[in-house]
Amino acid sequence: MLRTLKSLVLIVIICFTATGIPVYANFLFNYIISEDYVEYNVDLLTHSSEKYEVDITFESSHNSLPLEFDDTPLNFKLFLGDQEIKNLELEVIEKSNDPYKFSFILTPERLDLPNGNYILEVTPNIINIKSPIDPIPINFNFNKNVKYIPAVQTVPTNRTALTLYFPDNDFNRLIPITRVVPYTNIPLRSTVNELYKGPSKSLGLPTGSPIPTVLNLNLNNDIARVYLPKDIGVYNTYSSNARIALDSFISSLTSINEVSAVQFYINWQITTDDFHGVSIDKPISKDNSPKAYVAYRTDSDRLLLYPITSTVSNFSAIDIFKILKISTNNNLYSNRIYPPIPEDVELLDYSLIDGVLKLKFNDAFVSIIKNENDLSNLMIDSLIYSYTSYPEIQSVIFTTENVSTDRLNILNTPLNASGLINIEQ
Numbered sequence: 001m002l003r004t005l006k007s008l009v010l011i012v013i014i015c016f017t018a019t020g021i022p023v024y025a026n027f028l029f030n031y032i033i034s035e036d037y038v039e040y041n042v043d044l045l046t047h048s049s050e051k052y053e054v055d056i057t058f059e060s061s062h063n064s065l066p067l068e069f070d071d072t073p074l075n076f077k078l079f080l081g082d083q084e085i086k087n088l089e090l091e092v093i094e095k096s097n098d099p100y101k102f103s104f105i106l107t108p109e110r111l112d113l114p115n116g117n118y119i120l121e122v123t124p125n126i127i128n129i130k131s132p133i134d135p136i137p138i139n140f141n142f143n144k145n146v147k148y149i150p151a152v153q154t155v156p157t158n159r160t161a162l163t164l165y166f167p168d169n170d171f172n173r174l175i176p177i178t179r180v181v182p183y184t185n186i187p188l189r190s191t192v193n194e195l196y197k198g199p200s201k202s203l204g205l206p207t208g209s210p211i212p213t214v215l216n217l218n219l220n221n222d223i224a225r226v227y228l229p230k231d232i233g234v235y236n237t238y239s240s241n242a243r244i245a246l247d248s249f250i251s252s253l254t255s256i257n258e259v260s261a262v263q264f265y266i267n268w269q270i271t272t273d274d275f276h277g278v279s280i281d282k283p284i285s286k287d288n289s290p291k292a293y294v295a296y297r298t299d300s301d302r303l304l305l306y307p308i309t310s311t312v313s314n315f316s317a318i319d320i321f322k323i324l325k326i327s328t329n330n331n332l333y334s335n336r337i338y339p340p341i342p343e344d345v346e347l348l349d350y351s352l353i354d355g356v357l358k359l360k361f362n363d364a365f366v367s368i369i370k371n372e373n374d375l376s377n378l379m380i381d382s383l384i385y386s387y388t389s390y391p392e393i394q395s396v397i398f399t400t401e402n403v404s405t406d407r408l409n410i411l412n413t414p415l416n417a418s419g420l421i422n423i424e425q
Contacts, residue, residue, distance in 0.1 A: 038067070038129065042136060049143035052106040056136065058124060059099040070125035073102055077135070078111065079119040080343075085330045088120075108142050114297075114338040116326065117141045146338070148295070148303040150377035151385075151421040152178075160184050161420055162191050163255035165248045166199045167210055168296055168306070169336065171240050174210075174247050175296060175304050176255070177203065179424045187256050188217055188224060195252060200424050204300025210248040211235075215268075222260040223283050224253045228274075230267035235275060242276035246284075254286035255419075261285040290315075292323045293385040295338035295378055303338060303378060304422045305385060315390050317350040317359065324382055340382035342368060342375070348401055355394035356414060357387055366400050369410055380410060381421065388417045 043055040056074070060067050076088040088111060095101040106120070121135035155161045160183050165174040177199060184190045192214050199205045212235045216227035226249060235245045250262050261283035266274050272281050289309055296306035312319040322328035326339040333339050345368065349360040368376045380398075387396050395414040 038126075040124070040136065042138065044138065044140075049141070049145075050108055052140050053103065054106065054138060055095070055101060055103045056122065056124075057099050057101045058126075067100055067129075068127040069100060070127055073100075073125055074104070075123045075125060077121045077123075078113075079121060080116065080327055080330065081119075083327055083330075085118075106140055108144060108335045112334045113142060114326065114333050114335065115142050115144055115146070116343075144297075144301065146297055146301045146303050146374070148374040148378040149423050149425065151305075151381050151418060152423060153418045153420065155180050155420065158183050160187065160190070162187065162194055163252060163419065164191065164194055164199075165210075165251040165255075166203075166205050167244045167248075169204075169206060169299055171206070171244060173306070173308065174244065174251055175205065175306055175422065176251070177205075177304075177422050177424050178420050188219055188253065188259070191252050191256065192217060192226075195248060202300060202302075202425060203304075204298030204302055211245045219258065220263075222258060224256075224259045224262045225265065226253075226262055227265045227268060232266070232274070237276065239276045242278060246275045246278055246280075250284050251287070259286075288391070291386065291389040292320065293340070293382045293389075294324065294332065295340050295382070297336055297338055303374070305378075305381060306337065307385075307389075308332075310386070310389070315352075315392060317352075317357065317387070318347060320386055321347045324386065340378050342379070345379070352393065355392065356397060357393045357395070358397045358399060359383070359387075360399045360401065362401055365398070366411070380415075384415050385417050385421065 039057075039059045041057040043057075045053040045055075047053060058067055072092075073094070074090075074092050076090055078085045078088055090104045090106075090110065093103045095103050108114070111118075118140055120138045120140065122138060123135040124133060126133065159180050162179050162181060164177045164179055166177055167173070168175055179194055181190060181194065192211070195211050196209045198208045198210070201207060212228060212232040214226055215229055216225075218225050232245075234241045236242060249264075253259050253262050263270070263283040264274070264280040265271075266280075270281055273279050290312070291307035292310045292312075293305045293307050295303040297303055310320065311323065321341070323332070324339060324341040325343065325345075326333045327343055329339075342364070344362075344364040346362040346364070347359060348362055351358045368379060370376075383398075384396050387393050395416045397414055398411050400411065
């Protein structure tokens with residue numbers, strides 16, 4: 001009977017905490033541990049959609065049993081639905097010891113989480129209670145205000161779209177940025193000149209050039225030849241700068257249709273190694289490996305399509321789809337890297353015929369694309385670019401389990417990747 005009552009009260013707690021109402025919400029119930037009652041009271045204060053303050057008070061109603069806590073008074077586990085994501089270490093402040101009151105803060109930065117609905121299980125470490133103690137469930141939601149600008153299909157005829165690769169905020173990987181400039185018939189030199197300028201401040205990426213000065217530049221057949229000075233400074237001193245510069249050159253220049261590889265010259269000569277020991281004595285080819293396009297959140301809270309090398313080497317539509325959701329790939333996603341596919345969207349079936357991949361989704365997919373918002377655009381672009389990064393796929397068709405249409409004609413229409421992603425604004 002007591003356990004049934006306890007379960008009912010837990011349900012009430014979950015319902016209230018999930019609302020995210022920005023006021024104090026107090027919950028109190030008793031449960032039996034051995035022959036003694038221990039009460040705990042949870043105060044959840046919502047400061048914003050990005051910050052929660054949690055106070056938990058513990059008391060024993062049995063005078064002969066003062067509670068004694070371990071040096072680590074609370075343990076934390078994080079869940080997404082029924083799935084455990086990870087154990088957490090949070091800074092816990094003891095506000096009082098008569099009764100015991102502990103406090104901690106939940107933010108996306110502290111928990112290293114993207115937007116989403118989560119359950120935090122808190123287990124108290126009470127030394128003088130030997131019976132198992134059920135964890136305290138706390139539901140919360142992170143809903144940071146992020147924005148996404150969808151890919152475009154074309155640019156005006158009097159303009160040229162250049163693809164420039166700039167480092168992310170942690171200098172871990174490069175992000176392709178589409179910069180539209182006045183029409184140019186020298187895209188090779190224009191690409192290098194635009195890399196010098198660095199990304200627009202509005203993007204929220206590290207500013208400044210990712211590459212050293214180029215002495216000369218030309219195209220020999222389909223090989224871009226890049227001539228660098230003898231001293232390239234930090235690009236030959238620090239491994240992270242060297243890797244970013246090398247990859248930025250190669251990825252940016254090989255995004256030009258006429259370029260398939262890059263040959264570097266140091267002091268007008270081909271050298272065995274440079275860029276902090278990287279072998280550059282031969283042309284380095286364009287990376288054509290399949291990519292999964294997830295979302296990267298910059299310092300300006302803009303989401304950018306973020307290509308990462310796919311872990312699915314042999315094409316499998318289901319396995320690729322799993323990469324794009326946090327529940328099936330939670331180790332990838334963080335406060336910076338967001339999953340592009342909402343949890344309620346499911347891939348039901350697929351077929352690949354003559355380079356056309358047909359994907360069949362549940363009705364949640366239709367509900368999302370009908371919203372026509374930033375997150376629905378992100379989902380569509382991620383799916384198109386991830387799947388068409390495989391050489392056997394030229395276009396993608398989205399279908400649903402029930403006959404449905406949308407006014408943007410996304411459903412039942414072949415869609416291609418234009419390459420014009422992450423438009424700089």
